[in-house]
Amino acid sequence: MQVIGLCRFSYPAEGGFQVEHGGLKERQDYLYSPARIEERFRQFETICLPGLKAQTDPDFLFLVLVGESLPAPYAERLTRLLEGFAQARIVARPPGPHRKVCQDVINRARDLDQPCLQFRHDDDDAVAVTFVERLRGAAQSCKGLLENNGLVAIDFNRGYIARPDAQGLAAEPNLTPFYGVALAVAAQAGVRQTIMNFGHNRLNQFMPTISQTDSPMYVRGHNDHNDSRQKKHVKPIELPRLNAAGEAKFRRIFAIDADHVRQVYSNT
Template identity: 50%
Template sequence: MTLQVIGLCRFSYPAIGGFQVDHDTIEERIAYLYSESRLEERFRLFEAVALPSLHAQTDSDFELIIVIGDQLPAHHVKRLEALISDIPQACIHAEPPRPQREVMKQILNAARRDFSQPCLQFRLDDDDAVAVDFVERLRKAAADCAVLTAQHKSVAFDWTKGYIAEYSADGIAATEIFRPFDVAALGMWVKGDCHLTIMNFAHNKINRFMPAVSFDEPRMFVRGHNESNDSRQKAVKGVQVTPLSFEDAKRFHKRFAIDIDHVQQIFKGS
């Protein structure tokens, strides 16, 4: 039986908890997340960055669950449906506001086709990209570590090098980073009949709770740097990015399926 691979992406889901930015009420959180200017940026990033990298996966045998709030305005739901119409692996799952970890764990476990069998899981933010061979390499890593997975309930697989990037009508500016156990390019093997999920753990602490295998090559992720990053709503250390050269842009496209012309077109007028 082929090992099932399940990805999870939260698209402005108004969870109770799970944000670095605090809100006094769920109504305030919904108003913040669903503001037209913020959603416009998220849609542009999702279309230009995350979805192309998923559409181009060399191993297309995976599932992607996009979690939205059940109060997301209908015109935004339709826009999201249109964006994923050519990605058969993707589906939209709407939920009312609920505690972050509880709801995500339930969604992932419900997505397992055969709970008695092991599976692989990953999570992806809507402004991030993974390399086009991420699913292929994640599956191979699990196969290569069969002796290890046979001894544990869960094992993490992490690719530590990638990029931070900013996107605009001018194109793409980026810098290489080393960032172990970040959200993007982090996967987890889960044994059969085990209720653990990748959402049980803070991504940067996952190696405290299970064996973790890290890979230094190749560059496997692009983390988005934008105005509506949750982490950037508070004081954080800045990251210097520089515009991609023509050759860098070609390598970016080959590795992550992010096209600079597409980025410029989407962000015109922003």
């Protein structure tokens, strides 16, 4: 079964942000501001990409949606980071309605005559190296449910919240249903709706769901530029520093290397 992931890398969509802007230029200025984009690149490199590149099942497609307005130096840097990642494909689009654009990007990449597994992925989040393998296994185990429904959500709801910095990683365990990471939708042949047509925390209102909670499958990246942290009255999250055993666990499960984190954050 085809597996497709979609990552929006500072794409200036119409809608799709919890914080609104006065117009397209204001949104682009916000997305491409040096401090913010640098943070996105650092987390994309150290948190997001390692586990995807190390998947035990490499048969998937990873679409990175960017705006056609992405400044050339950033576009070149993104291309360099994706070198050697055969599953990755950069898709540049002009601004447009968030859900419609994301739906079209996914559907153009899939075979609509066949069922498909789709997952959404933020550029500062990570999945376990077994994610695609486990996703296919869950779909196979619930084959009857999938065949009898146009859309079915598959949610791996146990993981971590983590903050990278020059000292390494601070993180704590987390269990949150429909968190938006390690979350997928199985779409049957001919179904044009995608995982991006729904708010991730409301998927269970529109389709049957499968919850997997046996092992950690995600890292939710935490930083000052998270879209959800731009709202008023957002309380800071205090995260404990990982010790050597915790760092080794992150390397084993997510391919996230705390030494690489320290290097990248110390050099910028």
